[in-house]
Amino acid sequence: MTDHSTAPDSSPTDTWTLANAKARLSEVIDRAQSGPQIITRHGKPNAVVVSADEWERKTARKGTLAEFLLASPLRGADLELERVHDAPHDEMP
Template sequence: MWTVQDAKNKFSAVVEAAMAGMPQEVTRRGRPAVVVLSSKEYHRLLAGAVKARESFADHLMAFPGGDPDRADVKQGAPRADFARTGAAPRDVTF
């Protein structure tokens, strides 16, 4: 673990350690701030995250009540797990 000042002063050592497969954590004011890792490791992590990510459509369909094939959704009936708060809509003049 490096402080920001030490990492600045010994940046080459930080980079060499990261390239050797040892991610380097840098702290600022005693708190973790950043991690320096090799480009190879970064791209490996990025590819794994992209592969695990679902599509936006799948994300929306996973929302509770997002199944359009349900009879109560089609009929517009309120769902028990999405009970209304009882607040009435405000009057609007057009």
Template sequence: MAEWQVQEAKARFSELVERARTEGPQTITRHGRKRAVLLSIEDYRALLSRQADVRVLLLGGPKVGDFGIQRGSDTGRKIVL
């Protein structure tokens, strides 16, 4: 993934957009730290299409009746009161 400094990204924005389209995501840095990523619209749409619906995730989990919980036969230690 190519990296661009903010100043360079501003000055060459059209090229940045074109490279995002042709070469993939472009990282933008500020003071040497990664701050943003520019994606093509195709990459963005692909990313959105892979998002799972939270409702489906929650409803698709294990059902309460599916748990086979067994209690051990150990009764614990004896305590003198």
């Protein structure tokens, strides 16, 4: 991936140095509307900027825990589970 600090007329990429992202934050946010924008620090990916819509899609709850468990492929499987009856752990001071 090429950094945005290269040629201004080059095709947009999705990777920014921290300094360049700070200087061009408005552009980073605008471009996040069409795809994730990776911000690097010391040459390594450090953060990702995504649109609010994308964040909502990725973090939206998709059903309840009960629905998840009811849909499990293990539901109705004849599993034999053995419970360990160890002594309780001492509480730490």
